[in-house]
Amino acid sequence: MTYYLVVFVAGFAGSFHCIGMCGGFACALGRDPRGGGATMLRHFVYNTGRLTSYCFLGAVAGALGQMVCTRQGATVMLLGGSVDVAERILAIIAGLLMVAMALQFFGLLQARHHLATGFGSSVFAKSLRSLLTARSRAAPLAFGVFNGFLPCPLVYAFAAEAVSAGQTLRGILTMASFGLGTFPAMLMMGGVGRVLAPAWRQRGVWLAGSCILLLGIITLGRGILPFAAHMEHGWSGVHPR
Amino acid sequence: MTASGHMICSHCLLPVGPRAMRRIVNGEDCGFCCYGCCIAFQVKRGKTEEWEAAWLLIRLGVGGFLSMNIMLFSLLLYTDTFTGADARLIPWVHILLWIFATPAVVILGGPFLHETWLNGLQGRLTSSTLIVLGVGAAYVYSAFAVIERSPHVYFDTATMVLMLFTLGRLLEAAGRARAARDLEPLLAAERESVVVVQDGTEIRRPVREVEAGMLVRVRPGERIAIDGVVVEGESYTDEAVITGESRLVAKEIGSSVAAGSINLDGPLLIQSSGAGTATRWAHICQSVRDALMRRSPNQRVADRVIGISVPLVLALGGMAMLYWAQRLSFDRSLLIGLSVLVVACPCAVGLAAPLATSIGIGRLARCGCLVRDPAALEALARTRLLAFDKTGTLTAGRARVVGIESDGAATDEVLARAAGLERHSEHGLAHAIWMAAATRGLEAVVACEVRTVPGRGIQGIANGQRVAAGTSALMSDLGWPLPQVLAELARSMEASGHSVVYVGWGERVHGVLSFDDTPLAEARSTIEALRRRGLHVTLLTGDLAQAAQRVAAAVGVGGGDIQAGLSPQAKLAALDRSRQGGEPVAMVGDGLNDAPVLAGADVGIAVSSATDLARETAALVLPARGLWLLPWVVDVARAIRLTILTNLMWAFGYNLIALTLAVLGLLQPVLAAAIMASSSILVVINSLRLERLPDPVPSSILRRPSSAETDSTATALAPVMLGSAINRG
DSSP states (O other), rough: OHHHHHHHHHHHHHHHHIIIIHHHHHHOOOOOOOHHHHHHHHHHHHHHHHHHHHHHHHHHHHHHHHHHHHHOOOOEEEEEEEEEEEHHHHHHHHHHHHHHHHHHHHHSSOOHHHTTTTTTHHHHHHHHHHHOOOOOOSHHHHHHHHHTTOHHHHHHHHHHHHHHHHHHHHHHHHHHHHHHHHHHHHHHHHOOOOOHHHHHHHHHHHHHHHHHHHHHHHHHHHHHTTTOHHHHHHHHHOOOO | OOTTTTETTTTTOOOOOOSOOOEETTTTTEEEHHHHHHHHHHHHHHTTTHHHHHHHHHHHHHHHHHHHHHHHHHHHHHOSSSOOOGGGGGHHHHHHHHHHHHHHHHHHHHHHHHHHHHHHHHHHOOHHHHHHHHHHHHHHHHHHHHHHSSSSSHHHHHHHHHHHHHHHHHHHHHHHHHHHHHHHHHHHTTTEEEEEEEETTEEEEEGGOOOOOOOEOOTTSSSSOOOOEEEEEEEEEEOHHSSOOOEEEEOOOOOOOTOOOEOOOEEEEEOOOSSSSSSHHHHHHHHHHHHHHSSOHHHHHHHHHHHHHHHHHHHHHHHHHHHHHHTTTTTHHHHHHHHHHHHTTHHHHHHHHHHHHHHHHHHHHTTTTSSOHHHHHHHHHHOEEEEOOIHHHEEEEEEEEEEEEEESOHHHHHHHHHHHHHTTOOOOHHHHHHHHHHHOOOOOOOOOEEEETTTTTEEEEETTEEEEEEEEHHHHHHHHHOHHHHHHHHHHHHHHTOOOEEEEEEEEEEEEEEEEEEOOOOOOOHHHHHHTTEEEEEEEEOOOOHHHHHHHHTOOOOOOGEEOSOOOHHHHHHHHOOOGOOOOEEEEEEEESOHHHHHHHEEEESSSOOSSGGGGGEEEEOOOTTTGGHHHHHHHHHHHHHHHHHHHHHHHHHHHHHHHHHHHHHHHHHHHHHHHHHHHHHHHHHHHGGGGOOOOOHHHHHOOSSSHHHHHHHHHHHHEEEEEEHHHH
16 A cells, blocks of 8 residues: 555656646636636546556556566576566566656656657647647546647656556556555645746656655666565555465 | 549648548548648647647547546456455456446547548448458457446456557657658649738739749749749849759849749849749749549559458458457457457558658759659669660750861861851850850950851851851852861761861862860769669660760760660660660650550659650659769659658568457467557658668769860759740740
8 A cells, every 4th residue: 555655646746747748738728608616627637537548557557567578487596585577577677767767857867859859749749739739528538548649757757657667557556556645746736836936846756756765776686685585565555465 | 644533732732542431621622641740740730729630639639538547447457456355346347447448449449440431332342341340349348347237347458549540640740740841842843822012012822823023022942933034133043943953043133043943041032933823943843732632553463462462361360369269268269360450450551651752852943853753763773774765865965166177278267257257146166166165265256247058058248258166068059169177077077976067268268167065074873873773874866876886985875885876766666675674764855756665664763854744654753964863763763662662661670460369369468569550650650761761972073164165055044944835944
């Protein structure tokens, strides 16, 4: 449980970073002329769409991880316990990715912008723009679904984490916690439409970076440390394994 | 011309069949070849308030939302998350999936069903039929499975196949739009509007309403949509679309500008010299449009394959299902049948040829080369023999003084006196004479009371003496004796194909000027470049053998490859003779004198002098003075053919392999759909490589300040000629 809480917090803190992009969209989604309730619903539907995309990514990532882990099946007897080699390799890769993302958040690593805004983002942007002004009640949902696939380093980081989770359900839960974590800021952004002070945004970025760094180091540790393979069980506890 | 019902897709500019999707976008009636293009076009062009563009995206988004939820739970089912005590949840999850899947199938499958229905009414089976049947079967089976509480449902397969195909179509359409980018300026002529200045006010009007004499203002960066003369302002223009050469041409007051060129620097006020629809550029646009609507032989083969493949695949899918049903459970065999249907969609095959061809046509058109028939490109790529006409093609088509013979008088005086007379003439030889005098730095002997004697020559009075230049008939009319030496020289010159002009003064003939056509400066390097590409070059001309020999030697065509003194019919016969083994032959001419030969060759290539493209018989038209582009055009034609072949090979090969795997039951339907969608995208990407072909490099000869007088004059005169040619047209 604690594990998902950390992911939630990382998502929450990270969402202040996202406000630059997704927050802009949320603002653009604006208010519904039918009143405050309708506006709330509009933003809730939008965020549901986004969350679905994240969960889907998490499911695919988790299933991928599970496939790799069960297919390989190469276990090594180590210190009296069996340890899955593939799981460790996945954990190391995911951990490194997350540490790299965290460093990027701290500004210590230059972001490869073309990676994030590569193919299709202009197509996406155009699609999104035309959805923003549509009057349909379903438009925010579609908007959220597309938004979920927008290239974003945070999403990449947690998708990597979901792969290393090595199980479909855990992948979904990881991404869901992250997505839920981004809910408050995004809802606030849309509902209130108030731009947060830059200082607060900076603090949010630092907090997100710290959480991701922490998660990254833990994931990395799961891969490297001989006895830590199932460490996360100790503090999550709810895995239906 | 546009046959009834035939049109090109508004988005990707590929030809669409008689059953185009039609939508009104921005008030214009648009036709689309597929659903993907329809969406992509509306996203790109449609104003945001356009309801349908957004509606299509909403459908995609909501469909995505539903199918992602389905996939999410299905993944949980597949990875055995619900085991043990949780297993009792499974039927409830199935019901949830059913609830999600029903609207998803309706939303995403609607367009496919619609297409199938429309085609089905006309007794046609298309690839949408395959999708609809496969997805429908998976859905119906799963619905029954839920009711009967069977362990497996396949809602995820049904929705993911639909989702992937819709997405694939959208991405494919996006790629095709990129391909259409090159063609856009060439199809814009009819849509273009211009700013007309009338009584001091500026009004934007469509170009078709422009008439001769109107004043049109063109801002920097805009395309000039009319032919005319600059009356205000100065600027540089880029005339690549017309001349094939992308270079800056300075324009000032009095310069003529051609429609289609781009005004780069400053604002220009242009007086139109003709109707807006009568420009060469407008003709080019019409011609490109016509070419895009024709189907090349490869395309016809592909279409036929698609036509028969759909029923074949249906039969195959049915058989595979029946076969496996005896060995596996019903649902497994159903999935195998679905895989077969999905994987055998011949989308990529249908896309292979037209996309590469239209990119190629656009690429060529950007350099001023017009393709009037896509079949000619394919033929050119296979051709091994290139026959050239001489006059106007390998030569400048303009005379040049090559010899001055005199009897006693100085050659310079002969030339100077002749130049003094010919200043007043517009005859082709007159131009050559005063150019020759100017090159030698001679001052023409001023003549007065000059008058031309039609068909004979010209005469006048200089320094109190009668002077005349012209034929021997003119000299004998004047009663001037012709010295024996000169007469013999002139006869031998005439026998070898030269034109001669006698020059006389003081009651006798003093000299003879001989003229010859000059080979183009770039002819030699062009022919060498063609040879390096493995092409055999011959010369077919109606001129005398000696004249042909001289030009052939100058441009590097071997003596055995010359056939002279041919009538147009004889040229055609010569082409037929060389067409051994069924290989196509190409004929290069100037498009004026040898129109029937160009029409008769497999590939007729005109180095454009024809002003009226509508009357052009050649399948391929190079810009004026564009002979140097020929090797590049051959390269492009070959690249297009190679691309089409690789596309077809990939599409067919891929379909065959995937189909085999699917029949053997080794391919999951969702995977099959993913590969299927990506195969079309691969074809698009492969075709887009054509965009990266290198630009033609003008031969070094053209760049060098020329010593040959004709060359320099030709360069200087080119814009004038072009302008006047267009004015006449």
